[in-house]
Amino acid sequence: VRIPKGYLYAAIAFSIMIEGFNQWSAFNRERHQRRLPFRQRTADAVMRLLGTRPATEPAASDGPMQVAAEPSPQPGLAAAEHDMIRSVLTLADRSVASVMTVRPDIQWIDGQRGLEHARERLIESPHTRVLVCDGDLDELQGVVQSRDLLAALLAGKPLALADHVREPLILPESTTALQALERIREHPIPLALVVDEYGSVEGLVTANDLLAAIAGDLADTRDADYGAERQDDGSWIVDASASMEDLERATGIALARDPAYVTVSGLFLHRLERLPRVGDQVLAGDWLLEVLSLERRRVGKAHVRPAETDAAG
Structure with missing residues (x-):
């Protein structure tokens, strides 16, 4: 069978053109990946190893004329698990200030105002641990556990705040959320105060706050859901x-x-x-x-x- 040379030349040119488009597409994918933060690329790699397509990876088309494929359920991780892994991998990029309770919202007991004030604050507070300060939040005496004080009150014992005060962990505001989690894990009290360069209290962070940054707000750990x-x-x-x-x-x-x-x-x-x-x-x-x-x-x-x-x- 004799094939006209024109057909052969056209087939060769068409093959070269297709290969050129393939190389261009691969180059664009690599360039897009290079623009992503290192932790994002790491998260995507983990997602692929666990059998699910990363959110940053475009869905494959079923045919050459299909512009965009509809997202389909992926085997492997559920959406919540996918988000949780991403949160863990990006925790080092978040500042502790992004997860802490800010200064105006911190509940504390004024040691100068007597035991009746302390009793009222304990009853009002939903938290298991409360700060004790000397007239001002920056004049910190320590942290008390509500159950210790309430147990003393119920037993009819004289309430002495100084007998129950514990020293909290202090973190600079430059600390990342991941560093805060590591420090809190090593401390006997799962709570830390965040201070600025002058030693003034900027906020308070607990282990629950850091866990919420990974898994979302935990039931009954905080009152505020940001009222969205x-x-x-x-x-x-x-x-x-x-x-x-x-x-x-x-x-x-x-x-x-x-x-x-x-x-x-x-x-x-x-x-x-x-x-x-x-x-x-x-x-x-x-x-x-x-x-x-x-x-x-x-x-x-x-x-x-x-x-x-x-x-x-």
């Missing part, structure tokens, strides 16, 4: 004490991160460069944030809505 409430128009009302990570976890809204702030309230303070007031608005990427309420000097509730919605209105 989706509105009918697609906007959200959120607790401004939520960190950027918690906000994204609860709502799917990924706001711009900056070392200058950790929480939504901190975002307002950073952008406004003054104490926020009710009605203040800031633009963060594609989202407009508005102050709905204040708690002392920080933002209590915030309204988060798409910026284009506001512009259209």
Whole structure:
């Protein structure tokens, strides 16, 4: 059978063109992977070893004319397990400030105000451990376990805070969440105070806070769920004490991160460069944030809505 040379030349050219497209596609995949953080690439590698496709890896098409394949259930890890492994692998990139209880929300006993005050604070507090300070949060005396004090009260014994005070772990605010977890594991009290460079208390972090950063909030470990409430128009009302990570976890809204702030309230303070007031608005990427309420000097509730919605209105 005699095949015209034109057909052979066309077949060769077509094969070369296909190979060129394959090489170009492989190059683009490698370039995309290089742009991902090292920990993200590590997480993706673990996902592949465990038999599931990473979220950063595009789904394969069933045919040349299919533009995008619908996501299909993957064997191996469940979605919750997938998220948990990612949280563990990225824990070293998160600051301890992103998971701690901020200073205004810390509950503590003032040792100068007598035993009646201590009794009231213990009854009001849902926590198993409470700080004892000497008139000010920065004048720390130590940590007491609520059960020890309540046991003394129920037994009718005289309540002496000094007899039950224990020394807490102190961490600088530059500590990562992973470092905090390692330090707390080695300490007899699963609680640490986070201080700034001047020794002033910035927040408090517990083992439960760090576990929640990995697995999500644990039942009955904290009262606040950041009050993320989706509105009918697609906007959200959120607790401004939520960190950027918690906000994204609860709502799917990924706001711009900056070392200058950790929480939504901190975002307002950073952008406004003054104490926020009710009605203040800031633009963060594609989202407009508005102050709905204040708690002392920080933002209590915030309204988060798409910026284009506001512009259209």
